[in-house]
Amino acid sequence: MKNNIPLLEMKEISKSFPGVKALDHVSFDLFPGEVHVLVGENGAGKSTLMKVLAGAYPKDEGEIFIDGEIQSRWNPTAARAQGVAMVYQEFTLLPFRSVAENIFLGREKTIAGMFLDKTSMQQEAGKILKSIGVDVDTQKPVLELGVAEQQMVEIAKALAMDARILVLDEPTSALSLREIEQLFSTVATLKENGVGIIYISHRMEELKQIGDRVTVMRDGQLIGTRKVAEISIDEVITMMIGREINELFPRHHCAPGEVALSVKGLKSGKKVHHVDLEVHFGEIVGLSGLVGSGRTETARAIFGLDSMTADDFEILGKKYKHIDPSLAVDIGVGLIPEDRRRDGLFPILSMEKNLVMVCLRKIFPNGVMKPSVERKTAKEYVKKFDIQPPSLERIVHNLSGGNQQKVVIGKWLAAKPRVIIIDEPTRGIDVGAKSEVHSFMDQLANSGHAILMISSEMPEILGMSDRIYVMHEGRVAGEFPQGTDSEEILRCAMGVK
Amino acid sequence: MKEFNGKQIRQFVLEKVPTVTWILIVMMVYFSVSNSNFLTLDNAANLCRQGAILLILCLGVIVVKITGGIELSNGAVMSLCGMVMAWVMVNLNLPPFLAIIVSMIVGILFGTLNGVFVTFMGIPSFVATLGTQGIAVGLALGMNNGNVIGGLPEGFSAIGNGTLLNIPIPLWAIILVFVVTSVLLNKTPFGVYVYALGGNEEALKLSGKPAWLYKVLAYSYSGLTAGIAACILTSRNMAAQPTVGLGMEFEAFAGAVLGGSYIAGKGTALGGALGGIFILILRNGLNILGIPTYLQLAIFGTVLITAIVLSTLVERRVQKMRDEEREE
The missing domain is CATH 3.40.50.300 (P-loop containing nucleotide triphosphate hydrolases)
Known part of the structure; x- marks a missing residue:
């Protein structure tokens, strides 16, 4: 120099x-x-x-x-x-x-x-x-x-x-x-x-x-x-x-219920080496960690998208050896993916078609679709999530990021899951939609759903979670209670002792 | 030390030699044992003359295949090239060597057209080449109201039926196209770019090269091979028939896949040629065994799929072994 x-x-x-x-x-x-x-x-x-x-x-x-x-x-x-x-x-x-x-x-x-x-x-x-x-x-x-x-x-x-x-x-x-x-x-x-x-x-x-x-x-x-x-x-x-977290999170913590999801010794692919975690009903559990620490891969493994092995794998009180996405949906697990455009939506289909995509088998058990029922179901979720404008015919591709995310969440809720894994719930959406998504998550948890939330945004992790797991290089490196200092979490995520 | 040897043998068997070689050997042994007419000089010469067309097409297709594309137009383009060259010889009295050049130019034009569709219009190569196939068939049929053009000059017959130094001229053509393709792929920057297009097109763009140009050229080359094949075909028949090449594109593509690889960015001229030979021998062997045509077609399809599945499985296995080795 x-x-x-x-x-x-x-x-x-x-x-x-x-x-x-x-x-x-x-x-x-x-x-x-x-x-x-x-x-x-x-x-x-x-x-x-x-x-x-x-x-x-x-x-x-x-x-x-x-x-x-x-x-x-x-x-x-x-x-x-x-x-x-x-x-x-x-x-x-x-x-x-x-x-x-x-x-x-x-x-x-x-x-x-x-x-x-x-x-x-x-x-x-x-x-x-x-x-x-x-x-x-x-x-x-x-x-x-x-x-x-x-x-x-x-x-x-x-x-x-x-x-x-x-x-x-x-x-x-x-x-x-x-x-x-x-x-x-x-x-x-x-x-x-x-x-x-x-x-x-x-x-x-x-x-x-x-x-x-x-x-x-x-x-x-x-x-x-x-x-x-x-x-x-x-x-x-x-x-x-930075010091202050100046966003407000609408989280009303409540007492957690029974164990909804429990995983011990989960291994999958090259990125997940050993993951132990537990999510209770009524709880939002944050999964923090750096990009590449294996969080998304953990979610995929739990949902059965990637092959995995685990010492113990229990969902809603039942043990499973193998799981695949269709089984996961049937037993009440939903995965709201990180990249909604690629993995969460059918961009060139209408809002209505997108909203009923996961619950088709539930609302039409005999395999014949009825447009009126389809419409009714879609309408219910458009109303619930206050998607504006509420036109069911709109092609999802043209919606704003916030509305798209609401459609993805709505589509999963229509399938009535009990355990919801949500990967980066508010990435790339504007502030207003962000806080709406946060209130939905709060309502969901308080109405007895179990939520595992992956997020790279520290304020979101701190503001929304009841408990926080931190991943580092494919392992859960630490578990923290609500109210933990962000520095401690970041340190753990970076592997600094 | 012993382990090291084992690894070397494994590498040779599975990686260095295209899988189709082993299947080919098994098949040849089977045909030789089943029928004494198979392993004869006569049959070999017959194969050479018959097979030149397919092998030359295969060598063009392999170049496109390495870039990650599919070529389905060359059969029809070959027919059209034949029609055009016959037409210019009969109606314009062009000498054969000029007609040959005309044929190659028509081939290159259609190849380039494919390349332009794929690169500039962003049409998948499958669709683009299927489209040009239609255009070429249409033109070939329209040239003489769907009829054959015959009455070609006497001397023209030498290309398909003559010999040079006791070796049939079609065999010389195979050797020439094979050597040119090998040199292009292995010894020139163009070859590197062809592999780069299939292996990682982004890397080629990042290194500041006009990736589109090389892609177009790859298709042009395949068009050229169709033009060359047309010369041999037309000369052998001493007539140009507008639909003679239909169906050839599938055989050529199957050969390229068999000898090359399913993975873009991989494949060699030798592999393409071996894939072509495999298909030839399979056809020839079934004929010699006297199997009825309808059964031949079914067996041909079954063996082809089996061979492709086997090659793919071997490829996956090799990849897996490599990953495991690296992890150790």
Whole structure:
């Protein structure tokens, strides 16, 4: 950081999406040879900022400077030309092709302008990999490499494009301890070579290990940029959360009833390793944790969407060995999914058709549909949820996010479930609809339903839950009573003791 | 050390060699044992002449298949190419070598049309190629009111029936198309992009390449192979028949899937050729065994599905083993 001119300077960047201000006058800079860590809770605006940097999103306001020069036209091509490279969590590698081919994808070396010069590509790729301290066979297809090695190939790919500004998005989330060390030594080498690194991570201990400076974002705003050496982890966490929770939640806590859902030792796929949880009637149980901690996968496993094994799996007092979604619906379990457009709705069907979709078998037991009954059922839920305008013929695709969510919830309630799993109940909907959804949930719980609520929004978890489970890397890492401090929960979610 | 050897053998058997090879070997042994006429030089030469058309089509389809597309138009396009080349020879008195070029150009045009539909109009390749199939059949039928065009120049017969250095010219054509396809896929940047289109199109776009262009070119190449196949077919029959290629597209596609893979971004020229050979030998073997046509069709379908299911199962198994290995 001897150099005074920052490699990158983003000044007062703003970016809005319909209904949400994703970035609100955020400034960010990066010096050559520096690791600048970017932290913030889920939805704080980190990825939006990085997408603006990559040119994937046009900015609404603000300016970008590279080497002190203002960039008037900023798009993916300009970003690439200026040496901005992203290493995404999802790799952009060709699984069946060799390491060398992947590193030089789009910039192949050729003989006579026609034929691939495989030897020189392999040598060159080997050199680049060696320069970041990695030793892999460049002829191997990528799918035979470990995750860490694949990540190194991604980094090498960026370097082959002469990257000067390298964005690493949660690079360690899929790595083992040994692999993390390997990555860190690579980062150290890159620093020596004058590459500026933006490092997005949830892991606080990493911040201290490799960060030079840290910037904290919250709700699309810049909270502060500090030198890592001069700040403690506690201070960073405090900055991430902010102190007051100024939203009001309409939760009327009541005494919980019998156990409705009890799971012990649940395992499913690669993301759920060991989950114990219990939900009682009349209770809203919050399931907190970082993105990727296995919350959604837990919900899917309980609902029978993914295959799972459990030591003990009990719903409404009955033990089950296997469960599938149709059985789950029959015994009274509902899953309101995270991505409503993709998993919750039939976007090109009408509100009426959507609303009766799950309860068809219940209201038409002999298999013949009657339009009048269908209409009556749909009407009931439109009224209950006060969906405006109440026109049953409207195509769901055209509804606002809040109304869509009401339709998804309505469709499940029409099937009369006793246990409701709700994943991110208020993501992407406006404030008014949010509080309506919250009151529905409160009413549901108080009328004797058992609710398991997954949420990435800390205020929602704190404001709505009677009890809170926190997941960390596929396990339930802690259980907290209502009224727990948000810091404690975040700490647990990040695996900080 | 012993375990390592086992792993190597397993890798060779399951991964390096297309699964269809093993099925092919089993089938050939069966046919040879069942009938002494199967394993003869005569039959082999016969197969070469018959099979050139299908193999060449397969080699074009495999390129489209690697990009993740489906090609169902090449049978009809081949018929049309034949009609056009016969027409120009008869009505314009064009010499055969020019007619061949005309045939290839018509093939490339229709291939490119497929590519344009798929990339710019965003039509699924299945629908787009089915549409061009219709167009090509219609044009081919309309050219001579649905009739055959015959009376081609004498010299033209050499392509389908002649030999060069004692090797039938259709076999040379197979070798040529095979080598070109192999080189394109393995030795040129174009090949890398074809694999990239199927493996991870986003990655190709992110590396700043015009992905659409390479996709169009992949379809153009398949069109070209239809044009080449048309030359052999028309010359063998010494006449162009407007519906001769119908149904060929399914055989070619089945061959490409068999020898390649269900997964986009995977497959080789060798695999495509082996898949084509599999279908040829199956047809030929059933004929030699003297099985009635209606039964042949049923057996053909059954064996095809079995072979594809087997290949898919092997592929899944390999994937699973790899995942397990990585987790260890």
